[in-house]
Amino acid sequence: MPALKNVSNAFKRAAKVFGPGQYSIAEKQIKCPHCGNDTFAMGEAQLNTALATFFKLDWADESATVLICTKCSRIQWFGKNPTKLLSE
Ligand SMILES: [Zn+2]
Numbered sequence: 442m443p444a445l446k447n448v449s450n451a452f453k454r455a456a457k458v459f460g461p462g463q464y465s466i467a468e469k470q471i472k473c474p475h476c477g478n479d480t481f482a483m484g485e486a487q488l489n490t491a492l493a494t495f496f497k498l499d500w501a502d503e504s505a506t507v508l509i510c511t512k513c514s515r516i517q518w519f520g521k522n523p524t525k526l527l528s529e
Pocket residue numbers: 473474475476477478510511512513514515
């Protein structure tokens with residue numbers, strides 16, 4: 442999957458990448474809104490400080506968590522850390 446590899450490499454350069462795995466937040470398992478996949482690579486990205494201030498994202502501590510769908514490569518952003526589900 443070359444497209445996903447490129448996305449992963451981009452995040453590896455900018456931030457730490459974990460996973461892939463299944464994650465939940467607010468007691469609900471995260472699924473990809475595009476393809477319905479439930480496996481994601483997780484990364485952390487620093488938010489632009491000016492942008493964070495503009496959106497009043499103080500609770501996000503100027504960093505965000507990104508989940509990259511391993512199937513379609515859609516990226517979802519979260520202000521809090523999703524919980525990684527234990528694999529069976
Ligand atoms: Zn997807």
